[in-house]
Amino acid sequence: MKLQLQIKMNEDLFLRNPEHTELGRNIIKHSIQLIEKDGFEAFTFKKLAEDIGTTEAGIYRYFENKHRVLLYIISWYWGWLEYQISFQTNNVTDPVVKLKKVIKLLGTTVEDDAKTSYVNESLLHQIIISEGSKAYLTKQVGEDNKHQFFKPYKDLCAVIGNIILECSPKYKYPRSLATTIIEMAHFQNFFMNNLPSLTDFGKNKEESDIILFLNDLVFSSIKKG
Amino acid sequence: MKLQLQIKMNEDLFLRNPEHTELGRNIIKHSIQLIEKDGFEAFTFKKLAEDIGTTEAGIYRYFENKHRVLLYIISWYWGWLEYQISFQTNNVTDPVVKLKKVIKLLGTTVEDDAKTSYVNESLLHQIIISEGSKAYLTKQVGEDNKHQFFKPYKDLCAVIGNIILECSPKYKYPRSLATTIIEMAHFQNFFMNNLPSLTDFGKNKEESDIILFLNDLVFSSIKKG
DNA sequence: TTTAAATGATAGCTTTACTATCATAAATAG
DNA sequence: CTATTTATGATAGTAAAGCTATCATTTAAA
Numbered sequence: 001m002k003l004q005l006q007i008k009m010n011e012d013l014f015l016r017n018p019e020h021t022e023l024g025r026n027i028i029k030h031s032i033q034l035i036e037k038d039g040f041e042a043f044t045f046k047k048l049a050e051d052i053g054t055t056e057a058g059i060y061r062y063f064e065n066k067h068r069v070l071l072y073i074i075s076w077y078w079g080w081l082e083y084q085i086s087f088q089t090n091n092v093t094d095p096v097v098k099l100k101k102v103i104k105l106l107g108t109t110v111e112d113d114a115k116t117s118y119v120n121e122s123l124l125h126q127i128i129i130s131e132g133s134k135a136y137l138t139k140q141v142g143e144d145n146k147h148q149f150f151k152p153y154k155d156l157c158a159v160i161g162n163i164i165l166e167c168s169p170k171y172k173y174p175r176s177l178a179t180t181i182i183e184m185a186h187f188q189n190f191f192m193n194n195l196p197s198l199t200d201f202g203k204n205k206e207e208s209d210i211i212l213f214l215n216d217l218v219f220s221s222i223k224k225g
Numbered sequence: 226m227k228l229q230l231q232i233k234m235n236e237d238l239f240l241r242n243p244e245h246t247e248l249g250r251n252i253i254k255h256s257i258q259l260i261e262k263d264g265f266e267a268f269t270f271k272k273l274a275e276d277i278g279t280t281e282a283g284i285y286r287y288f289e290n291k292h293r294v295l296l297y298i299i300s301w302y303w304g305w306l307e308y309q310i311s312f313q314t315n316n317v318t319d320p321v322v323k324l325k326k327v328i329k330l331l332g333t334t335v336e337d338d339a340k341t342s343y344v345n346e347s348l349l350h351q352i353i354i355s356e357g358s359k360a361y362l363t364k365q366v367g368e369d370n371k372h373q374f375f376k377p378y379k380d381l382c383a384v385i386g387n388i389i390l391e392c393s394p395k396y397k398y399p400r401s402l403a404t405t406i407i408e409m410a411h412f413q414n415f416f417m418n419n420l421p422s423l424t425d426f427g428k429n430k431e432e433s434d435i436i437l438f439l440n441d442l443v444f445s446s447i448k449k450g
Numbered sequence: 451t452t453t454a455a456a457t458g459a460t461a462g463c464t465t466t467a468c469t470a471t472c473a474t475a476a477a478t479a480g
Numbered sequence: 481c482t483a484t485t486t487a488t489g490a491t492a493g494t495a496a497a498g499c500t501a502t503c504a505t506t507t508a509a510a
Contacts, residue, residue, distance in 0.1 A: 016456085021456075021457095023456080023457075038364065039363060039364035041363065041364075042364065044496085044497060044498080045497090045498075045499090046496085046497075046498090054457075054458075055457085055458060055459070055460085056498090056499085057457090057458085057459085057460090057499090057500085057501085058456090058457065058458075060498095060499070060500080061456080061457085064499095065498075065499085066498090130362055131362065133358055133362065133412075134359070134362065136415075136419070136420060137355055137356065137358065137359065137415070138264060138266065139263065139264035139266075139267065141419045141420070142419065145419070145420060150420055153423070154420070154422050154423060157422075157423050158422075172425065172438075172441070173425045173438045173441065173442075174425065175422070175423060175424055175425050176409075176413055176416075176423075176424045176425050176426070176435075176438050177442070178423075179412065179413070179416060179423050179424065180405070180409050180413075180442070183408065183409070183412055184401075184405050184408070184409075187358075187404065187408055188401055188404070188405075190361075190362070191401075191404060194361070194366045194367065194370070195361060195366070195370060195375055195379070197379050197382075197383075197400070198378070198379060198382050198400060198401075198403075198404045199400055199401045199404065200397065200398045200399065200400050200401050201401070210401075213397075213398045213401050216397070216398065216446065217398075217402070217405070217442070217446050220445045220446045220448075221441065221442055221445045221446065223445075241487090246487075246488095248487080248488075269465085269466060269467080270466090270467075270468090271465085271466075271467090279488075279489075280488085280489060280490070280491085281467090281468085282468090282469085282470090282488090282489085282490085282491090283487090283488065283489075285467095285468070285469080286487080286488085289468095290467075290468085291467090
């Protein structure tokens with residue numbers, strides 16, 4: 001049996017659902033490739049169109065602008081990650097074990113998942129590291145929030161926050177600790193590879209060291225209460 | 226006696242030193258105002274020129290592009306903050322007290338400092354919160370790093386890392402914890418004001434709560450060793 | 451098979467990002 | 481106190497980015 005995984009996307013993100021057509025799926029696929037390769041600033045609909053073999057106008061029929069594309073693929077990633085977490089922590093009773101799995105998932109470079117044909121999770125993970133915060137670090141964050149564009153991120157944060165509370169019911173900052181884990185999993189990775197003297201991982205450049213750091217950070221914080 | 230504070234800037238950041246001329250100082254002053262008001266993406270040399278009452282070409286004589294302007298003002302801020310830290314922790318022997326002062330400085334909205342005429346530190350602090358990570362989250366991070374554009378940030382990180390080591394000589398991740406404090410001081414603030422459900426500070430929206438969170442995070446991490 | 455929906459091809463417009471040129475004003479050196 | 485460097489102003493122009501519009505054609509659904 002061939003399984004196919006579908007992430008439910010916010011309809012306001014697009015003008016026409018990219019999942020429904022070949023061109024749409026190509027837009028997602030090539031956007032991920034281009035943004036990963038050149039960075040979000042250098043990413044344009046013109047280049048994307050050339051890459052796919054369609055025209056600029058064709059892209060605009062699916063997405064209002066490139067920021068929406070970024071929001072789309074990042075939302076997709078958070079949705080996918082939440083699914084991974086629920087899958088991997090299923091039947092796990094010990095919340096400490098759960099939380100450790102979450103940290104490992106956040107801090108590990110993922111492999112491309114065959115269940116999602118037009119999305120390369122490995123590239124997407126790199127995009128999350130380098131471009132993730134650009135989704136919300138804008139002046140339109142309030143408007144975008146009204147459209148619920150950050151719901152997948154908030155949901156993930158809530159899931160992790162609840163696991164933290166399971167570990168330590170009296171801990172005062174479950175959500176802020178959750179965002180700290182998420183953001184730091186990615187920032188420490190970026191720093192390790194680009195500005196290593198900002199981290200303690202410059203020598204080995206091992207993701208596993210980041211995970212050790214995050215485990216230490218999280219479990220010393222919550223073990224007290 | 227009127228004191229004047231000068232931050233030594235990396236010469237590669239500009240084509241002509243903006244500190245030396247009225248126009249140059251205006252470029253810095255109005256850049257800070259515009260970036261704070263409209264965000265970095267909407268910031269253009271044309272608008273800046275109109276704001277100042279000069280021409281686009283005039284700006285280009287000082288800065289190669291708007292990203293260099295961002296790097297300039299952000300570098301300035303880190304330099305200024307390192308000075309604030311060294312000033313405020315001077316004569317403090319207890320490293321725990323020092324570290325608490327650092328966290329407070331990072332997490333508190335600063336007031337405009339009269340000692341620096343053309344720089345509004347209060348606006349600059351807002352820019353650090355919303356735009357700070359865009360300085361390095363680019364494809365040119367490697368090139369920019371060769372120019373030493375991130376030295377002020379690295380220096381600050383080293384200073385904080387050393388205070389952490391003073392508190393707890395065996396702690397394994399002083400630099401990563403330092404960047405975590407710095408980044409989270411700003412991200413939690415951004416989230417609190419824009420996406421409050423990502424934090425535990427949505428009700429009060431008090432900076433002091435972020436500082437409590439960071440203190441808890443840091444001191445539970447380092448107290449073990 | 452008719453009708454609607456999706457795509458391709460092309461054009462055009464405004465803004466951004468940047469370079470170049472030349473005249474003039476201000477500062478400074480001889 | 482003039483000569484000359486240096487900074488600024490004014491203007492022009494180019495390539496690319498960001499976006500909208502139109503119409504013909506292909507593809508898919510009724």
